Amino acid sequence: MMRSLLFVLALLVALPAAAAAAEPVELRLSWWGGNEVHRAMLDSVRAFERGHPGITVKTEYTGWVGHLERLTTQIAGGTAPDVMQVNWNWLVLFSRDGEGFYDLRRLDDVVDLDAFDAEALAMGTIDGRLNAIPVSMSARLFYFNATTFAKAGLEVPSSWEELVAAGPVFRDRLGPQYYPLDLPTQELVAVLRARLVQRTGLPFIDERGRRVNATPGQLADLARFYTRLVDAHVIPDLPTRASYGHVAAQELRPWINGEFAGAYQWVSSVGKFIETLAPGQEVVLAPHPVQAGARDAGLIYRPSMMLAINADTAHPHEAAQLLDFLLNDPVAATAMGLQRGVPTSAHAARTLDAAGALTGLAVEGGAEIATLPRHVTESAWFEHARVRDAFIDLVELYAYGRIDAETFGQRLHDDLNRILERTIRTPRSGR
Numbered sequence: 001m002m003r004s005l006l007f008v009l010a011l012l013v014a015l016p017a018a019a020a021a022a023e024p025v026e027l028r029l030s031w032w033g034g035n036e037v038h039r040a041m042l043d044s045v046r047a048f049e050r051g052h053p054g055i056t057v058k059t060e061y062t063g064w065v066g067h068l069e070r071l072t073t074q075i076a077g078g079t080a081p082d083v084m085q086v087n088w089n090w091l092v093l094f095s096r097d098g099e100g101f102y103d104l105r106r107l108d109d110v111v112d113l114d115a116f117d118a119e120a121l122a123m124g125t126i127d128g129r130l131n132a133i134p135v136s137m138s139a140r141l142f143y144f145n146a147t148t149f150a151k152a153g154l155e156v157p158s159s160w161e162e163l164v165a166a167g168p169v170f171r172d173r174l175g176p177q178y179y180p181l182d183l184p185t186q187e188l189v190a191v192l193r194a195r196l197v198q199r200t201g202l203p204f205i206d207e208r209g210r211r212v213n214a215t216p217g218q219l220a221d222l223a224r225f226y227t228r229l230v231d232a233h234v235i236p237d238l239p240t241r242a243s244y245g246h247v248a249a250q251e252l253r254p255w256i257n258g259e260f261a262g263a264y265q266w267v268s269s270v271g272k273f274i275e276t277l278a279p280g281q282e283v284v285l286a287p288h289p290v291q292a293g294a295r296d297a298g299l300i301y302r303p304s305m306m307l308a309i310n311a312d313t314a315h316p317h318e319a320a321q322l323l324d325f326l327l328n329d330p331v332a333a334t335a336m337g338l339q340r341g342v343p344t345s346a347h348a349a350r351t352l353d354a355a356g357a358l359t360g361l362a363v364e365g366g367a368e369i370a371t372l373p374r375h376v377t378e379s380a381w382f383e384h385a386r387v388r389d390a391f392i393d394l395v396e397l398y399a400y401g402r403i404d405a406e407t408f409g410q411r412l413h414d415d416l417n418r419i420l421e422r423t424i425r426t427p428r429s430g431r
Contacts, residue, residue: 024054024055024056025054025055025056025315025318026055026056026057026058027055027056027057027058027081027082027083027315027318027319027322028057028058028059028060028081028082028083029041029045029057029058029059029060029081029082029083029084029322030059030060030061030071030081030083030084030085031060031061031084031085032061032062032063032064032067032085033061033063033064033339033340034063034272036339037336037339037340038061040335040336040337040339041059041061041326041335041336042059043335044325044326044329044331044332044335044336045057045059047325047329047331047332047335048321048322048325048326048329048332051325052318052321055318055321055322057322060081068087068090071084071086071090072093075094075100078312080310080312081310082309082310082313082314082315082318082319082322083307083308083309083310083319083322083323083326084307084308084309084310085135085305085306085307085308086101086132086305086306086307086308087305087306087383088123088124088132088134088302088303088305088306088380088383089380089381089382089383089384091124091126091131091132091306091380092126092380092381092384093384095126095131096126096425097126097127098125098126098127098128098129098131099129099311100131100311101131101132101308101309101310101311102131102308102309102310102311102313102316102319103129103130103131104124104130104131104132104133104308104309104320104323105129105130106316107309107316107317107320110317110320110321110324111133111320111323111324111327112324112328112347113130113133115327115328115345115346115347115348116133116134116344116345116346117344120133120134120137120303120344121133123137123302123303124303124306124308131308132303132306132307132308133306133307133308133323133327133344134303134304134305134306134344135303135304135305135306135307135327135340135341135343135344136268136303136304136305136340136341136342136343136344137301137302137303137304137341137342137344137366138266138267138268138269138301138302138303138304138341139266139267139299139300139301139302139365139369140187140190140194140264140265140266140267140299140300141264141265141267141270141285141286141288141299141365141368141369142157142181142262142263142264142285142286142287142288142289143262143263143264143265143270143273143283143284143285143286143361144156144157144180144181144261144262144283144284144286145258145261145262145277145281145282145283146282146283146284147258147280147281147282148174148178148258148259148261148281149166149180149261151173151174151258152166152169152170152173152174152178153169153173154166154169156284156286157180157286157289158286158287158289159287159289159290160289160291162289163180163181163234163289164228164229164232164234165232166180166234167179167180167229167232167233167234168232168233170233170261171233176233177254177259178259178261179233179234179235179236179254179259179260179261179262180234180235180261180262181229181234181235181260181261181262181263181264182235182236182241182249182252182254182255182260182262182263183229183235183241183264184241184249185238185241185392185395185396186388186392187249187263187264187265188226188235188238188395189388189391189392189395190264190300191264192222192225192226192395193298193300193378193382194297194298194299194300195222195225195291195298196214196218196219196222196298197296197298197376197378198290198291198294198296198297198298199218199291199294200213200214200218201294201295201296201375201376202214202376203376203377203378203379203382204378204379204382205378205379205381205382205387205416205420206379207379207381207424210417210420210421210424211416211417211420211421212412212413212416212417212420214413215409215413216406216409216410216412216413216414217409218409219408219409219410219412219413220405220406220408220409220410221405221409222408222409223395223398223405223408223409224405226395226398226399227405236260237399238395238396238399238400239399239400249263249273250263250272250273250275250276251276255273255276255277256276256277256278257278258277258278258281262286266304266341267304267341267342267361267362267365267366267369268304268340268341268362269304269341270283270361270362270365271338271339271360271361271362274361283361284361285361285364285365285368287368288368288372290372290373294373295373295375296373296374296375296376297372297373297374298376299369299372299374300378300382301369301374301377302378302380303344304340304341305340307323307326307327309323327343327344327345327348328345328347328348329347329348330347330348330351332348333345333347333348333349333351333352334351334352334355336348337352337357338352338357338358338360338362338363341362341366342358342362342363342366381420381423381424384419384423386419386423387416387419387420387423390412390415390416390419391412391416394408394411394412394415395408
């Protein structure tokens, strides 16, 4: 009896010593964002460290510009962070076989995957391996300055026809510097893709066939639609738009003062457009225009950003604890709010809802997306840099009068097919 008691006492004495002897863990965490996101992330990291005294988190954060190049260098050199923010379309760059990032299903005893719906998790899955979890989901929708439209005597448009009809009214009643919609080149490409998907009911890219799901004639019609928008004074033409320089759309004086009265923007980032408006103006969400007979609204519904764990991390358990905290913990959810859109985590969403924070255009956008016909899932290759740049280059050639619509359609068809044939080397099966 005495021997057993001594053994138990010895164990009790040894336990604190063993715990004290445990090696401290240092994790690296990287992300991009603006100053408000940085503050929220840093507050979350400090809270995580207080709750996990054996873990220190080294933070690496930047703005958007240059972040992909930095992460590419780190991954290629074997120096990537333990936990990292990634873009949805980067998965096909870094993890074509699903092994580029840690399979988070192997860590489901730490990460509460039940907090996320199946569609969100599928967007981060490649060949059956869960590579990343969406922070939020997003799509581009139309937002209009209701104040400017009222000044023109119009309601905000709810169809393509109403949008086109608003252009001449803006020009005649408000002046030639007023436009119902601003479409910088990248947003113009997104609108043209939406029109095509509504017409065909197919994703823009056939990933398995490694080609475009459109004929040259259908692509030529996209160029003609751009001309229709310009001729109807719906949007400034690209040469006029380029004259404003490389300034973020929400920072342009015509947007700030209401002369550009519309934007086609991600639900998760519309807040930054509201922040720059001059006082006394109101931006509202508009119904997404859908062509008659379309079976799909043409949205690119995808993660706004994702969190992943380095496949080679030396501390997968601790990295999973950090990832779960950032996605699911009430402290992290409260710190971030809606700065990255409505969180995909049911736990985080409940936290914000209980605080009365699930309001505003981002929430309204999510509700609208849920009502739209959405059967087409676009390939991540649509956002590949080579595909994007080839599309933009040809749109600009057409807009500057260097090629006609037929040439645009044929070249876009041929150029993108060549790019996709070379670039998509391993068709993915985990979508």
